[in-house]
Amino acid sequence: MRIEDYALIGDMHTAALVGRNGSIDWLCLPRFDSAACFAALLDGPRAGRWLLAPAAALASGPARAGRRYREGTLILETTWEADGGCVRVLDFMPPRGEAPDVVRIVEGVRGRVEMRTELALRFDYGSIVPSTRHDGGELAAIAGPDSAWLDAPVPLDDNGGTTTASFAVSAGDRLPFVLTWQQSWLPRPARVDAFTALDDTERTWTGWLSGCSYQGGYEQVVRRSLLTLKALTYAPTGGLVAAATTSLPEQLGGDRNWDYRYSWLRDAAFVLRAMIATGYEEEARTWRDWLLRAVAGDPADLQIMYTLDGTRRIPEWRADWLDGYEGSRPVRVGNAAYAQVQLDVYGEVLDCLYQSREAGLRHDAAAWDLQCSLMDYLEGHWREPDHGLWEVRGPRRHFVHSKVLAWVAADRMIRTVERHGRSGPADRWKALREKIHREVCERGYDAERGTFTQFYGSRGLDAALLLIPRLGFLPPSDPRVAGTVEAVRRELVQDGLVLRNRPDLDDVDELAGSEGTFLACSFWLADALALLGRGEEARELFERLLDLRNDVGLLAEEYDTTHARQVGNFPQAYSHVAVVNTAAMLAC
Ligand SMILES: OC[C@H]1O[C@H](O[C@H]2O[C@H](CO)[C@@H](O)[C@H](O)[C@H]2O)[C@H](O)[C@@H](O)[C@@H]1O
Numbered sequence: 001m002r003i004e005d006y007a008l009i010g011d012m013h014t015a016a017l018v019g020r021n022g023s024i025d026w027l028c029l030p031r032f033d034s035a036a037c038f039a040a041l042l043d044g045p046r047a048g049r050w051l052l053a054p055a056a057a058l059a060s061g062p063a064r065a066g067r068r069y070r071e072g073t074l075i076l077e078t079t080w081e082a083d084g085g086c087v088r089v090l091d092f093m094p095p096r097g098e099a100p101d102v103v104r105i106v107e108g109v110r111g112r113v114e115m116r117t118e119l120a121l122r123f124d125y126g127s128i129v130p131s132t133r134h135d136g137g138e139l140a141a142i143a144g145p146d147s148a149w150l151d152a153p154v155p156l157d158d159n160g161g162t163t164t165a166s167f168a169v170s171a172g173d174r175l176p177f178v179l180t181w182q183q184s185w186l187p188r189p190a191r192v193d194a195f196t197a198l199d200d201t202e203r204t205w206t207g208w209l210s211g212c213s214y215q216g217g218y219e220q221v222v223r224r225s226l227l228t229l230k231a232l233t234y235a236p237t238g239g240l241v242a243a244a245t246t247s248l249p250e251q252l253g254g255d256r257n258w259d260y261r262y263s264w265l266r267d268a269a270f271v272l273r274a275m276i277a278t279g280y281e282e283e284a285r286t287w288r289d290w291l292l293r294a295v296a297g298d299p300a301d302l303q304i305m306y307t308l309d310g311t312r313r314i315p316e317w318r319a320d321w322l323d324g325y326e327g328s329r330p331v332r333v334g335n336a337a338y339a340q341v342q343l344d345v346y347g348e349v350l351d352c353l354y355q356s357r358e359a360g361l362r363h364d365a366a367a368w369d370l371q372c373s374l375m376d377y378l379e380g381h382w383r384e385p386d387h388g389l390w391e392v393r394g395p396r397r398h399f400v401h402s403k404v405l406a407w408v409a410a411d412r413m414i415r416t417v418e419r420h421g422r423s424g425p426a427d428r429w430k431a432l433r434e435k436i437h438r439e440v441c442e443r444g445y446d447a448e449r450g451t452f453t454q455f456y457g458s459r460g461l462d463a464a465l466l467l468i469p470r471l472g473f474l475p476p477s478d479p480r481v482a483g484t485v486e487a488v489r490r491e492l493v494q495d496g497l498v499l500r501n502r503p504d505l506d507d508v509d510e511l512a513g514s515e516g517t518f519l520a521c522s523f524w525l526a527d528a529l530a531l532l533g534r535g536e537e538a539r540e541l542f543e544r545l546l547d548l549r550n551d552v553g554l555l556a557e558e559y560d561t562t563h564a565r566q567v568g569n570f571p572q573a574y575s576h577v578a579v580v581n582t583a584a585m586l587a588c
Pocket of ligand 1: 242256258259260264266267335337389390392393
C-alpha cells in the first residue's frame with residue numbers, strides 16, 4: 001500500500017492507520033509512542049494487522065473502495081461496491097474512557113455481501129504472538145504487559161494465531177466489532193456500546209471543530225488539517241506528536257527513517273500559532289502549560305524534543321526484525337536527535353509565547369520568568385554553531401536560520417516589554433537584536449549570488465530562509481528577500497516543489513541517499529510569494545500542494561516527485577500546520 005492509501009483514526013491518546021484495503025496496519029497502544037500491536041505498515045501482515053473487507057475484494061487482490069471522513073470528524077466511512085451489493089464500514093476510536101477501543105461497524109447498504117475479517121495481534125512491534133482464547137464472539141489475547149479483547153457479532157475462528165471470521169451482511173444490518181486493550185494485570189474493561197460510542201465520537205469532533213474561526217475560501221481544507229493536528233495531540237498532557245508513525249522513509253528503500261512520535265518544541269510552536277490564528281486559545285493554553293512543565297529547570301538543559309509527558313531521554317534503537325516500509329531499513333524507535341543543539345527552538349518558543357500574548361491569552365509570572373531565562377541563555381550562546389532545524393547528523397555549523405531565530409527571540413522579548421508591560425532589559429535586548437542582525441547580514445548573505453546561505457560561508461541554500469520575511473527579519477520589499485526567494489527557486493525547486501536543502505553540498509549531512517521534496521518548505525515558498533505581492537503564483541502553488549493530499553485530505557512529510565508518491569512519516573503535523581498557515585495568509 002502506498003502511504004497515501006492510509007487514513008487516520010484516533011482518540012487523542014494514540015492513532016491508527018486504516019488502509020484502503022480495509023486493513024488497520026498501524027496502531028500503538030495505549031499511547032502514540034507505545035509499542036505497536038499492528039505494525040504491518042513496516043513489514044507486512046505477519047507484523048500484525050486487522051483486516052475487515054468484502055471477501056471478494058480479498059480474493060481479487062488489493063481492491064479500492066470509496067472513502068471519506070464523516071463531516072467534521074475523524075470517523076472514517078469506507079464504502080465497498082461488491083458482488084451482490086454494497087457495504088459500508090465505519091472505523092473510529094471513541095474518546096478515551098477506561099481503555100482504548102477501536103470500533104468497526106459494518107453496515108449493509110444494498111443487497112447481500114460476503115465479508116471477511118482477519119485479526120493478527122502482534123505486540124511489541126510485531127515481535128510477540130499472544131496466547132488467545134475464543135468464547136463465541138469474543139477473543140481474548142494476552143502476552144507480557146498487553147491484553148486485548150475483540151467483541152464480535154459473529155463466531156470467530158482461530159487460524160494459527162490469526163483470528164478470522166467469514167459472514168454475510170444484508171441491507172439494513174449493522175454489525176459492530178470492538179477491539180479493546182488493557183494492561184494485562186488489570187481486569188477486562190467494561191464493554192463499549194459501539195453505537196453510543198459512534199454518537200459520542202461524532203459529538204466530540206464536531207463540537208471541537210465548531211470553535212474554528214477561519215474564514216477565507218479554504219474552509220474544508222483548513223478544517224481537515226485542524227482535525228488532523230488535534231488528532232496528533234495527546235489529550236492528557238497537551239503534548240503533540242510530529243507524526244503518528246515511525247520510520248516511513250524519506251526516500252523509498254532508503255535509511256532516512258525516523259521516529260516522529262514525540263513532541264518537538266519547534267513543530268508544536270508552529271501548530272500553536274496556527275491554532276491561535278484559527279480561534280483555538282484553549283489548545284494554546286494547554287501547550288503553553290505543557291511547555292512550562294517540560295522545560296522547567298535550567299534553560300541550558302532545554303531540549304529540542306521531549307516525549308508526550310515531558311520525559312527527556314529518548315534513546316534510539318532499531319527494530320531489526322521488521323523489514324521496513326517497502327524494504328526501507330532500519331526501523332528506528334526513539335530519536336537520537338533529542339540530544340542535538342538546535343538554537344532556533346529558543347526563538348520558536350519565544351515567538352510562540354509572544355503570539356499567544358498578542359492573542360489575549362493570560363500568562364502568569366512563571367511564563368515571563370521562563371521567557372527571561374531562555375533569553376538570558378540564548379544571549380550567551382547564539383554565537384555558537386548548532387545542528388540547525390533540519391537536525392543534520394553531521395558537524396555543527398553556523399546555520400543562518402538558527403541565527404535569524406535568535407534575532408526573533410530578542411525581537412519578541414522587546415515587543416513583550418513594549419506592548420504587554422512586562423519588565424526586562426529592553427535596551428540590552430535591542431543592542432543584541434541589532435548585533436545579530438548585522439552579523440547575519442554580513443556573514444550569512446552572499447552578495448555575489450544575491451542570497452542568504454544555509455550557513456556562514458556555505459555554497460548551499462536552505463529552504464528555511466523563505467521564512468525571513470514572515471518572521472520580520474527583513475521586510476518583503478528588501479531586495480535580499482526577493483534574491484533569496486529566487487535563489488531557492490533556482491537551486492532547491494524540483495518539479496515545482498521545494499527541497500529543504502542539498503545535503504550533498506558542503507557535506508552538510510553525513511547520511512547517504514537523498515530525500516523527497518519537503519512539503520512544509522513548499523508551503524513556505526507560497527507564503528513568501530504572497531508576501532512579495534505575487535498572490536497569483538502563491539495561490540497556484542498552494543493549490544498544487546493541496547492536490548497532493550490523499551483522498552481524505554492527509555499529507556506526509558515529503559513528496560517524491562519522481563514516483564509521484566507521498567514519503568516520510570504520516571500524517572505529519574508540519575505539513576498540516578503549513579496548510580492552515582498558508583490558507584490564512586492567502587485569506588488576508
Ligand atoms: O532528516 C533529518 C532529521 O529528520 C527528522 O527531523 C525532521 O523532523 C522534525 C519533526 O518534524 C522537524 O522538527 C525537523 O525540523 C525535521 O528535520 C528526525 O527527527 C531527525 O532525527 C533527523 O535527523
